[in-house]
Amino acid sequence: MNFVIPTIPDATRAQHASKGWPLALAGSVLLLVSGLLSWSYDPSILGDISIAFWPATFQLFAMILGVIGIVLALMHQGPLSKLGNWFDAALGLRALGTASLLVILFGLFAISYQAGGLININPGGWVALLGAILLLVGGRFVPQRTLHSFAKAKANSTLEIVVIVVLMALVLFGLAYVLGQDDPWVFVGFLIMAGGAAMALARAGFFTWLSHISQRHRHVLTLAAFAVAFLFPFTQDGSDANMSIATQVLIFAATAIGLNIVVGLAGLLDLGYIAFLGSGAYVAAMMSNAASATIGWKPPFVVVMLIGACVAATLGLIIGSPTLRVSGDYLAIVTLAFGEIFRLSMFNLDGNNGPDLTNGPNGIPGIPDLNLFGFDFGKPHEIAGFTLGRFSNYYFVLLLLIGFIILVFTRLNNSRIGRGWVAIREDERAAEAMGVNTFALKLLGFAVGAFLAGLAGTIKAHQDTASSPDQYIFLESAFLLSAVVLGGMGTVAGVLVGATILKLLPEKLRFFSEYRLLLFGLLLVVMMRVRPEGLIASKRRQLEFHEDDEALASEIQQDHLVEKAAEAAR
Structure with a gap:
């Protein structure tokens, strides 16, 4: 018996489409504002989230999710609507709404668990929860748009290189931040936030676009990746x-x-x-x-x-x-x-x-x-x-x-x-x-x-x-085999990501004692169910697991033609 996740009927979504975008935008704004408010009375919880206008840990997580939500909402309707012809902002908002609710609920649970009850949650936490709920509901009603194919996109080369460099800088900052976290609640919260944000961007098509510009600027990406890896020890203060x-x-x-x-x-x-x-x-x-x-x-x-x-x-x-x-x-x-x-x-x-x-x-x-x-x-x-x-x-x-x-x-x-x-x-x-x-x-x-x-x-x-x-x-x-399968068989980037996850998570989840391998195994099971081709899969492997996806097959064929044209031009 197959378990089917209930979805909103198309007729219902079309009927309330006008309400989806304002709700999603309002929820994103509330998430951003909540990061400037106090979340707890106790300064010893979650890296001191008791101070207003001085965001830390979960306050920053809410602000990051809020900014991504605002950008996606404005891409669907607003000043960035031209980008909405290329990126699926509707799917991105739906994934972001689910991720935001998970992050905020986990943060509120951490506060109540450590402080001894929900009474110790300040208004900032409740504002964040309201924003996540609005974003979740609004994202479900935002209608999808017909998109252009990235294989035919022509962007400014300088802009594409800047995007690659900025992304690598964010990776360096993220690695330094997550390794510097001693609080297990903050560490797990960061993982949920980063994973949710990545899923939202992936559903919106950001990583598809990134793979295209990476093909066009392969040497820049390689150089930037090794620069990040080389600079990493300098961020650890010995x-x-x-x-x-x-x-x-x-x-x-x-x-x-x-x-x-x-x-x-x-x-x-x-x-x-x-x-x-x-x-x-x-x-x-x-x-x-x-x-x-x-x-x-x-x-x-x-x-x-x-x-x-x-x-x-x-x-x-x-x-x-x-x-x-x-x-x-x-x-x-x-x-x-x-x-x-x-x-x-x-x-x-x-x-x-x-x-x-x-x-x-x-x-x-x-x-x-x-x-x-x-x-x-x-x-x-x-x-x-x-x-x-x-x-x-x-x-x-x-x-x-x-x-x-x-x-x-x-x-x-x-x-x-x-x-x-x-x-x-x-x-x-x-x-x-x-x-x-x-x-x-x-x-x-x-x-x-x-x-x-x-x-x-x-x-x-x-x-x-x-x-x-x-x-x-x-x-x-x-564990070695799991790294290959989890990251993506046949790819270098996938194996690097898989190896990092499999070595980093057990070290940072030691506070779970003997349960950490159980939680880790459950994570792998969920991953294999949701994305069996791996986190960073080759197009060939991805198509093997999604043989009925005609859109994916067409995209891969177009990518292949573009790559052959680029090689011929070189």
Whole structure:
């Protein structure tokens, strides 16, 4: 039995269409005004929202939602109505109304829970609630308009570049803000607000337009993204706590991009991929200057990185050669077994049950920090008046590594090899019938993905200062696969977003104690139900999940023609 969300009949919406726009605009204005009012008597709640005309946390969240609502309302009818021919302001207002109500209700619940009752909510909170309700009701009655296709849009190039730069600056500010929040209520509220605002903008078509201008200014977007990533440590005021999370995110993302080759491009389900990361880490640990290191040869770290990556690639070839002749569930079971075999092997290589290489369950602790060309990664450094701690030093190296990995991924994806992988994923038998060497390409995918994971593992060993078997359990492989699926298989940006969410949320949701993984799992279930193609999906994958969407198919075809015309012009 399917559950159908009730919608307003078209006849009812047409009858009350004249009331929708004023209600939505009034609700947005009330949200904006509520941010200037006091929400609580207690200054210790939610970052002091008791002060009027000095907005903080939830007051700012309400103001941001109000501004977006005003812009969407004026795009539908008002000074910005020309933009309404391109953006679906009606759908955006409907999504924004739902998101605003969720944010405000969560904020009021947080105040009443911490202060001991609804009586402690000041007028600002009630004004925000009224505004959210008006926006929700008004948005439901705003009629949709016939829109132009973004594929035919021609905008000012300078304006498009400015939009990209401003958006990247907002991403930098948002990351710095969310990592700096110690109050769990504020953190969750920010996530709801950011997710709701993003959903409203997506429904309005903003991200569709953004994807078009990103295609036209791909190099500008790439440069701006790396500039944001480079400047991020300078926003943390020398905080090692936040930078530790950031380095874990980069290691996780670099490994997930390698897995994206196997899963996202070639369509091979690998449930033991964490073993390749672990093999690189153990090679670096055994060749380090740690007192418990078991190999006497101490080559330069660049050589260690290549050795660790090649060892991981060799393991990929060893496991791939006999097993890639099976597929589906059988391949998943074999790769799962390989991940467990690796972990158990690290337990047994202790000198008693096997060669003395890994010190068994004790692992290899006390791995010293890197020292490249006289630069000690373990010491803080002053740059332009900013203090960069130990984790910031590793962050920059990992940033270079992930840049290299992204380059490898994109080059392979756009090559004949990448097209062969996609053909195998779509229909292996058809690809083989067309002359594609499916076994060799699948084996190459395993080897390249393992090579990239091994590179990340060598840096991880020094950043963690230890390497032990307990770090490479099946749950880590499951998280890597979740990052690829959640973000969007076959895309770089999607995997980066997925890896960030999967590493950041568990760290910031520790106040939920043992329930955090349960909440996290529920979030993934909802995400797979609402957007199964992933947060940032490729057009091909998106169409696979929405085969009946003729408008989407037409848009993808137009995008393809525009891209071919742009390539021909270049």
